[in-house]
Amino acid sequence: MQELVTYIVKQLVDDKEAVNVTAEENDEGVITLTIHVAESDIGKVIGRQGKIAMAIRTLAKSVGTREGKKYNVEIED
Numbered sequence: 001m002q003e004l005v006t007y008i009v010k011q012l013v014d015d016k017e018a019v020n021v022t023a024e025e026n027d028e029g030v031i032t033l034t035i036h037v038a039e040s041d042i043g044k045v046i047g048r049q050g051k052i053a054m055a056i057r058t059l060a061k062s063v064g065t066r067e068g069k070k071y072n073v074e075i076e077d
Contacts, residue, residue, distance in 0.1 A: 001063055001071060005033050008056060013041035030070045033060060042077050 006021045013019060018038035025031045035056075037045055046053045053075060060071040 001031070001060060001067075001069075002033060004063070005035065005056060005060065005073065008059075009035055009037065009045055012044050012052065013037055014044075015041055030072060031064075032072045032074060035073065035075045037075075037077075039077055042075065045075055 002021050002023045006019060009021065010016045010019050015038040018036070018041070020036040022034045022036070023031055024034070035045060044052075045056075047055075053073070057073045060073050064071040
C-alpha cells in the first residue's frame with residue numbers, strides 16, 4: 001500500500017524527490033500512512049475542498065478491506 005500511495009502522490013506533485021510516505025502500525029493494528037511533500041506541493045495533494053486527499057484515503061481503505069487491514073492516511077508539511 002505504501003508503494004501505491006507513493007506512486008499516486010508522485011504523479012500529482014512537481015518536486016518528486018521530496019515525496020516520502022512512511023508507514024507506522026499502532027497497537028490496534030491500524031497502519032498510518034504519512035505523506036510528506038514539499039511545502040509548495042501540499043495544495044496539489046490535498047486538492048480543492050480536499051477531494052484528492054479524500055480519494056487517496058478512500059483508495060487506501062478499500063484496498064485495506066481487501067487485505068484485511070485498516071489504513072489511515074495523513075498529509076504533513
